[in-house]
Amino acid sequence: MRIRVVRIREIRDESKYVKTFLLDTSFEFTPGQFIMVWIPGIDEKPFALSSKDGFTVQIYGEFTKKMFSLKPGDKIGIRGPFGRGYHLKKDSKRILLISGGIGISSLIPLAEEARNLGIEVDILAGFRSKDYMAFIERIKSLSRNYLIATDDGSFGVKGFVTDFIEKFLKKHYDQVFVCGPEIMMKKVFDKISFKFETQYSLSRYIKCGIGICGSCVIDGKGLLVCKDGPVFYDRELLGTSFGYYKRDEYGRRIYFK
Ligand SMILES: Cc1cc2nc3c(=O)[nH]c(=O)nc-3n(C[C@H](O)[C@H](O)[C@H](O)COP(=O)(O)OP(=O)(O)OC[C@H]3O[C@@H](n4cnc5c(N)ncnc54)[C@H](O)[C@@H]3O)c2cc1C
Ligand code: FES
Known part of the structure; x- marks a missing residue:
């Protein structure tokens, strides 16, 4: 699957070390699936989708520090969604x-x-x-x-x-x-x-x-x-x-x- 270039629409502070990145695109996905996020010149890393149009990052090393320096309007590359998500049974009570x-x-x-x-x-x-x-x-x-x-x-x-x-x-x-x-x-x-x-x-x-x-x-x-x-x-x-x-x-x- 090819990399798609998307823009960051909004960045929400969840807490000191956690931010949610909302994108100018949306995904059809099953909760639990992940996307690969690419920052040119840095790396490509996996993140679970936390909504149909976003993912949430906890700061860790080089890649996530770079994510934290991004601003609304900046571009990133995306592949996915990938993998098998959670299987929720519709008849669960x-x-x-x-x-x-x-x-x-x-x-x-x-x-x-x-x-x-x-x-x-x-x-x-x-x-x-x-x-x-x-x-x-x-x-x-x-x-x-x-x-x-x-x-x-x-x-x-x-x-x-x-x-x-x-x-x-x-x-x-x-x-x-x-x-x-x-x-x-x-x-x-x-x-x-x-x-x-x-x-x-x-x-x-x-x-x-x-x-x-x-x-x-x-x-x-x-x-x-x-x-x-x-x-x-x-x-x-x-x-x-x-x-x-x-x-x-x-x-x-x-x-x-
Ligand atoms: C399926 C999946 C979903 C994930 N979802 C989220 C999420 O929603 N939010 C979030 O903050 N983090 C998520 N992660 C972890 C996220 O990919 C790492 O935090 C990120 O890659 C760290 O990169 P770094 O350069 O900042 O830190 P680094 O210092 O490079 O790594 C810190 C730690 O992150 C993990 N990591 C690093 N690179 C990878 C990689 N390529 N694949 C898997 N783990 C790696 C390792 O455990 C490593 O010890 C997910 C990982 C997987 C496998
Ligand atoms: S990351 Fe290559 S087989 Fe899973």
Whole structure:
């Protein structure tokens, strides 16, 4: 798929380290799908769509710092949407969304879709601190029950999302959707998978984004995050490197501690 050049229409500050970039184009997409964003002379990186016309960025290294220096009217290159997003069953009555950090950005459009279908949504969202938060008003308005946790207690309750899961599990959920750091997702997996039907959005090093280069492989079953995922059912992740290690841009293993 060719790169399309688009303009940034609006930039919203979500918090000190998170911004949403709204574009002068819109995408037909399934929540959980991602686009490749290209800044000429810098790099091309994957970002989940947080709405039909935008994506949300947490500042990290060179690429995201450059994103933060862009202004409305600036041009960027886009490929996608790519990958397999979340599978929301239209007959679900109640779903639970669990996010860690910037993982909330792919779950917000899912919450919107669910609410439009009359599905009850509960949200458990964790952030490092108030400086890394995003979509707080959307979390409140879209959910029936929500809990926001920060690692340092600077907003909401103090602690990790995994400390509060039991509060939610007294109810039955038809589907559970999880997006966040892999260590957190593995803890959630160990607590709830196979008790509830659960889907996880994974991150691996994306280069081509279209299933050619093998950079984003999950060892064990040869699943490709860019093509078979990024969203996987719990059963698909059994017998894979999920929760144990990922590979960096050179293919070296990086173990989760
Ligand atoms: C499917 C998918 C969806 C994503 N959605 C979002 C999102 O909605 N918002 C957001 O802020 N971030 C998202 N990311 C992560 C985002 O791609 C990285 O934050 C970004 O590439 C960091 O680049 P950098 O140069 O600023 O930092 P770097 O210092 O280069 O990298 C920081 C960390 O980002 C990750 N990363 C770097 N390059 C890549 C790459 N090519 N592919 C995958 N991970 C990489 C690595 O874990 C690395 O350790 C997503 C990643 C994937 C795989
Ligand atoms: S990034 Fe190339 S196969 Fe997935």
